[in-house]
Amino acid sequence: MLPLSLRFLAREWRAGEIRVLLLAVALAVASLTAVAFFGDRVKQALGREANTLLAADLAIASDHPLAYDFAEEARQRGLQVSSSAAFLSMAQTGKKNLLAGIKGVDAGYPLRGSLRVAPAPFAEDAPTRALPGPGQVWLDSRAASELGVRVGGEVELGAARFMVAAILTFEGERGGNFMALAPRVLLTAADLNKTGLVQEGSRVSYRLLIAGADQDVADFRDWCEPLLARGEKLEDVRDARPELRQILDKARRYLGLAAVLTVVLAAAATHMALRRYVQRHFDQYALMRCFGASQRRLLSLYFLQLAGLGLAAGLLGTALGWVTQLALANLLGGVLRLGLPAASWQPFGLGILAGVALILAFALPPLLRLARVPTLRVLRRDLGPVAGGAWLAHLVGLALVAGLIWWQAGETRLALIVSGGVLGVMALAAALIQAVLWPLARLARHLPPGPRLGLLGLRQRGWETTLQAMALSLGLLALLLLTLVRGDLLDAWRNQVPEGAPNRFVINIQPRQVAPVQAWLASHEVPNVMLYPMIRARLTAIEGRAVRLEDYPEGRARNLAEREFNLSELSTLPPSNELEAGHWWWPGQTSGFTVESGIAKTLNIHLGDKLDFDVGGLPLSGHVSSLRKVEWDSFRVNFFVATPPGAMSAMPKSYITSFHLPPQRGAVLADLVAAFPNLTVIDVAQMLNELRGLTDRVSQAVQLVFLFSLGVGVLVMLAALYSRRAERAREIGLWRTLGASKRTLRAALASEFALLGLLAGLVAAGAASVLAWVLANKVFDLPHTPDPWIWLFGLGGGMLLVLLAGWFATRDLLDEPPLMALRME
Amino acid sequence: MVGEAPALASNGPLSNNKRQKTFMRIDIENLGKSVQVGEDALHILADVSFSVNPGESVAIVGSSGSGKSTLLGLIAGLDVPSFGRVLLDGENLFDLDEDGRAALRGRGMGFVFQSFQLLPGLTALENVMLPLELAGQANAAEVARGHLEQVGLGERVRHRPAQLSGGEQQRVALARAFAVAPRILLADEPTGNLDVHTGAQIIELLFELNRAQGATLVVVTHDPALAALCQRQLRLEAGRVVAN
Structure with missing residues (x-):
């Protein structure tokens, strides 16, 4: 059976019969894998960036020196290893001391x-690759200003004295939650x-820090x-930096959406x-039945062929997808400013599997349709397949596509x-064809010959038109x-x-300094x-109930329960805050609290x-x-807990x-500190730049994948329209034989395509708006702005x-001699 | 375009065919076919009975719509009757299921159609090979090539149907029909799509091959010249046999 089906397949290939099908599926697979390959590489690069x-x-965080020698194991696995130890302690100069x-x-x-x-x-x-030398420390500007020490000055830490060698301006690990962190003093472990x-x-x-190839890191993680013992936990960027996780998750979801929609496009093209x-x-089929082949044998033959x-198609498409993403990466690597790591092997498997799954999912129902073709067709060519539901086969096909969608x-x-x-779009397209096109076609006789022919053609092809409208709508x-x-x-x-x-944040402003600082800033x-x-x-x-540490086994809750809160008085709900439950202060309210909902949940308030x-x-x-929801990544001053104005008037505060200060005006800060020596300035410009850089790159990556999917979408639609070419050629040949002018035919084709496009556009715009x-x-947890332009x-x-x-x-079909067109099979 | 009908080689692959050949007898008993058109039943064939002796050639003639092709389709087991039986060597075709009938066709029937029914994507050789391959014949290409030589198309085995004239296409179809060494050959208007001259050549070739190969021949035709060459003529009118 297999050799025969392969022989038949080879014959069909030579005959050109299956080239269109192969090309359509290969194209679909190519688009799927190109998105997968490229998406995979961008995802890896973004992950690395993050x-x-x-x-x-990967990091192993612990509150005690690690019991097990994980570092040695990591080194043996060829991974890079480093470590850090951090704690709060007093830093001193001759005059001042600071909890750092x-x-x-x-x-x-x-x-x-x-x-x-x-x-x-x-x-x-x-940027620097170096670390503080022996006997040296780096301070951040806050530590330097609070200790009143300059570069070259000395700081005392415990039993040792160190020279301040530089001002530390950026340390990726610190994250956005800088308010929770003390001023930084950095030195080498040996000096510590x-x-x-x-x-x-x-x-x-x-923290034991690990880096290396993705698979090696993943293996190490699994190992x-x-x-891990109690008090030891694994962290990757997702655990450590929630605000970055949000950005990466959304990018990943978008790539997922692009891939899923590519599956849908691929499915539509394959179906056509x-x-x-x-x-x-x-x-x-009828002829071979006539020659004595059993139904089962023929179906197996076709099944094996397909x-x-x-x-x-899977192999070809995957190869094509790989080359495409390679070209894309080469072309755009510079624009993206991301070093793209090599693609993983997963998309290869995906492509080949998708090729087979796509064909089989969509081959099953029509193959069973083939089984319903009466053998008598050899004598009476008008006989088509006996109508009847191949519901099970359709369900199997749909399930396969659904599986592919779910996976992607x-x-x-x-x-x-x-x-x-x-499914909604398909139903809507079918319904709209019934509701609009058929009644419209009834009016066709009032139209000029071109549009009349076009409209009647659409109606005449009935189910075929509906299917085409569905595919175009999708x-x-x-x-x-995606737009x-x-x-x-x-x-x-x-x-x-x-x-x-x-x-820039300024803290430690004393109550009597409020007006002077405001005036000073305004004058600058x-x-x-x-x-x-x-x-x-x-x-x-x-x-x-007293708040006791032992009531909070979870680390974050323990930290929160233990530390001091910064309370504030708020008269109005600040920007980037949203009321989630309860009410804002009544007029005249002088006591009560408004609590950030995240901390309320953690501490069970x-x-x-x-x-x-x-x-x-x-x-x-x-x-x-x-209870308030706070966007912590808005970089504004925010508080976990606040009271109405006046509730804490007697308290020390x-x-x-x-x-915002543009980078070139950084010197103003030095002047501010000179004018008010007790103020502390925190500079988050560098951290903001890093975050902005990340969102910029993610945006560019998303744009590129979008453009790529866009191109593939157009190609697939083209393939769908191409699939009716031979019938179209015969139709045109017949019309021309019956005396239709090229102009009439052009008008007929134009009105047919325009109407189909209009209808598909209507369905797609409606569905896209809702979706x-x-x-x-x-899914994306984004504010959505309806776009009437859609x-x-x-x-x-x-x-x-x-x-x-x-x-x-169809552009060349009008120039074919009608006889040629009529003879086309 | 159409060459002379070739003389048959006496030691062609047909003589090499090892299959045990016997002529087949056909008995048609009270055969009828009706279809429902709206409220009414339309009788396409009504109570048709006749027999074809082994090795005999019979022409079924009649005007369009008289039920000729329906009758042929029933004899081939391509359709099922509303009532009546078709016996091939005494075995009722319709006691078999669809696959059983297909297997029987594969073992002993050859077909020639009005519209040739060549697959457009395949070459002449591949078209002739198709039924042999389905029957699992090992030297399908060799046998097919021999049959194409028999019909004078030895030089055109690689041509596709669209590159052949109507007469040549029907000759490929004849080679295909005889390649399986049929015991019954069923032909549906084999000259219907051909001009008179080409038609005559095809008729000549059909009978020559049939004589050489020996098969019970049933031909549906409008063509009086073709009908006249058969041993017996059966005239159908409105689904009934009016002359035998």
Whole structure:
């Protein structure tokens, strides 16, 4: 059976019968794998980029020196290893002391990304691969200013003295939550030992840093996970930097969406091509039945042929996809400013599997249709397959495609939404054809001959027209949906770190300095800054129950329960805050709390709970009257807990403010500190730049994948229109034989394609609007702005695209001599 | 375009065919076929009975719509009757299921069609090979080539149907029909799509091959010249045999 089917396949290939099918499926697979390959590489690159902010690919964090020698194992596996140990301790100069975050690092730190240093606070900085030398430390500008020490000065840490060698301006590991972190002092691990600060019982947070090839890191992760003891945990960038995780997750989802929609396009193209293939085999099937082949034998023969074809298409498509992404990466690597790592092998498997699955999924129903072709067709060519449901086969096909979608989506919700959308579009397209096209065709006799022929042709082909409209609608849906979601995504990223976002924070402003500082800033072209009071307090009881550490086994909750809060007084809900439960202050309300919903959840605080704080020995209590959702990555001044204005008027407090200062005006800060020596300035410009750089790159990657999918969508639609070429040629030949002029035929084709495009555009625009909204809300968690232009794009673009593609697919047929066309099979 | 009908080689592959050949007898008993058209039943064939002796050649003639092709389709087991039987060597064709009938066709029937029914994507040789390959014959290409030489197309084995004239296409179809060494040859208007001259050549070739090969021959035709060459003529009118 196999040799015979291979022989038949070879014959069909020579005859050119299956080339269109092979090409359609190979193209579909190529698009799928190109997106997969490219997406995979971009994802890896972005992951690596993000890892610079973790300083590694993987970290093992612990609150004690690691019991097991993970580092040795990692080195033996060829991975890069470094480590850090950080804790809070006093740093001293002759005059001042400061509770600082001391961090000792090993050679090679950071394994990903680099530190940046400057010769003086607020001076221009540069990346460095070096670490502080023996007897040296690097301070961040906050530590330097609070200790009142300059580069070249001395700092005392425990039992040792160190020379300040540079100002540390960027340290990827610190993340966005800088307010929680103490001023930084960085030195080498060897020097850290000299301080004698790390002793039995010291609260030190250790991190073993690992970097290497993705697979090696993943293997290492799998290996060490079961060996971790209590208080040891694995961290990758997702755990360590939630704000980056959000960006990467959204990018990953977008790539997933592009891949899923490519699957849908591929499915539509394969379906069109296979229908045509099977129709062209009605005669062959009947003839072979007539020659005595059993139904089972013939179906097996076709099945094997198609499976072989699927394999060939899978291989060809995967190769094509690989070359395409290679070209794409070469072309765009520079634009992306990302070193793209080599593609993984997974897309190869995906491509080959997709080729076979696509063909088999769509071959099954028409193959069973073939089985219904009566053998009598050899005598009566008008006999087609006996009508009847191949429901099971259709279901199997749909299930296969659904499986492919689910696999590509990477998450059930996205897969379900897209699948639902696709089914909806198909139903809508079919319904619209019934509701619009058929009645319209009834009016055809009032039209000039060209459009009349076009309309009647559409109606005459009935189910074929419906199918074509479905395929075109799906193609357009993919294009429009990717456009809409891309828009939402880019807007969100642009807004995440908006131009002019606050990049300097000033703290320690004393109550009597509020007006002078405001005036000083205004006179230095930094107008309208808001100053918020900040009161340090410790949470002592919730609903009358004392807050005890042992009640919170989870690390984050423990940290929060233990540390001091910065309370504030707020009169209005600040920007980047959103009320989630309860109400904002009643007029005249003087007690109560508004609590950030994340911390409320962690510490198990509910609306209406009574909270007790200890503010430097003074009690402060009240009930929680609202819960707020805070965008922590907005880089504004935000507070976990706040009271109404006046509730803490008797408490000792200082003020905090934030503002945006263009990089070239950094010197203003030095002047500010000179004018008000007690102020502390925190500079987050570099961190913002890093984050903005990341979103920029992710945006570019998303744009590219979008453009690529767009191109593939157009190609696939073209393939769908090409699949009816032979019938079209015969039709045109017949019309021309019956005396239709080229002009009439051109008008007929134009009106047919325009109408199909218009209809498909209408369905696609409607569906894309709804789906974009659903995706933004349910999958991407993005604010969605409805885009009325999508209707113009859908209708106008759909019409234009189908017209163009149709013209391209039929342009030479009008010039064929009618006899040739009539003889075309 | 159309060459002379070639003389048959006496020691061609037909004589090499090892299959045990016997002529086949056909008995048609009270055969009828009706289809439902709206409320009414349309009787295409009504109570047709006749027999064809082994090795005999019979022409079925009649006007268009008289039921000739339906009758041929039933004899081939391509369709099922509303009532009646078709016996091949005494075995009722319709006691077999669809696959059983197909197997029987594969073992002993050759077909020639009005519209040639060559597959457009295949060469002349591949078209003739098709039924041999389906029957699992090992030297299909060799046998097919021999039969194409028999019909004078030895030089054109690599040509596709579109590159052949109508007469040549029907000759390929004849080679295909005789390649399987049929015991019954069923021909549906074999000259219907050909001009008179080419038709005559095809008729001559058909009978020559049939004589050399020996098969029970049933031909549906409008062509009086073709009908006259058969040993017996059966006239159908409105689904009934009016002359035998």
